[in-house]
Amino acid sequence: MMNDSLVAYSTDVEKAEFYKKTYLHVALAIVAFIAVETILLNVVPAEMIYMMVGQRYSWLLVLGIFWLASFLATKWSLAQSRSTQYFGLGVYVLLQAVIFLPMMYIAMAYTGGGEVIFQAATLTVAMFSGISYIAFTSKKDFSFLRNIIAIGGFIALGLIVAGMIFGFNLGLWFSVGMVILASATILYQTSKLKDAYSTDQYVGASLQLFASIMLLFWYILRILMSRRS
Template sequence: MNSENNVVVSYATDADRATFFKKTYSHVAYAILAFMLVESILLRIVPMDWILAMMGGKFVWLFILGLFWLGSTLSDRLVFHPDRDKQYLGLGLYVLLQAIVFLPMIAMAVLYSGSEMIMQAAIITLFMFSGLTAVVFMTKTDFSFLRTAITIGGFVALGVIVVGAIFGFNLGLWFSVGMVVLASASILYQTSQIKDQFSTDQYVGASLQLFASIMLLFWYILRILMSRK
């Protein structure tokens, strides 16, 4: 075991903190690059009929969402396992799950505008994530008070998504805006927790937490852009 395992980031030396944040955000970048690679492969090899079935079949989509939830739970456990190999397995599994869930919407975005709309959503997401991260580090505010609101909002959103999938109604623009707010609050909360509560060896787990919120933010920004077409 590494001697850094029990050192909380907020109590670590400046050098150890810098190393932790460098590793964390590097892993977030690697996860995003891996997502892009896997998504591009899926777009090439998955038949369009299958993608349309994912979009059109409500029970198929509910199955995919259920699989994603189970996989996400497993990934979250793996990334905090003492074994580093299992941590990377958890992060890799989560990237794959995100690529599968994103496949129908990315395919539709490509049909609408090629890569233009996806690039716009990616740039907006990047700027929002950078701004929210800067708020946490520059203001040194403890955003742990957001936890209850994020938890309740997440369960409400999940319920609305499931009901919408079953009965086939459009969740609308304002739901997407609300989810962007929820994802932004999650980034504030998780960045604050990583800065104050994580230990310096938990950079793989920290990167998964941030990657998940970034992908949630990207999803609903892309939905908002697509709703304008």
């Protein structure tokens, strides 16, 4: 990528337009996720939802498909074609809705219905806003977080897979650790937006932020659900 196409080397007007479009697309992705999730909760039979997590290896298969499809969606969201970029973002929103389906169903059915989901969403938005403010206003270099996030991600993935294979519960402290990891990822991604993307890659940038927001929301919701169970 040529330096003069990066956000960091753009004019203030171009930077402002990039950030505006990026966060607008994040908001639209969240709205689309809510709409798709609502539809799935109303049309997918409970038996099928339970099948996703009922068998030890069924959820592992679902996560494997999610990882592969997420990789493709991310690649598409950074393509030259604008239609391909939107297709990648749309696919990723759909994937997130499918992955969230069992947890949202359980939250609606057994843990206070929409109340716990609303609380988790409120906390997620508040944390995302606070982290974004720090990233934009602080002059600190957050590049050191990159290796921490990478190592933490591999460790977390290994523990998740091991937990599914051997059937042990990772517990509350794992969820707390994942909230910290997701927060660090948002901080790093936000601080590096100007260095990682060109001014026309706001769709790809929004997908990365959306992914981290959903990871944060997932584990905040798990924590709140565990307190009510």
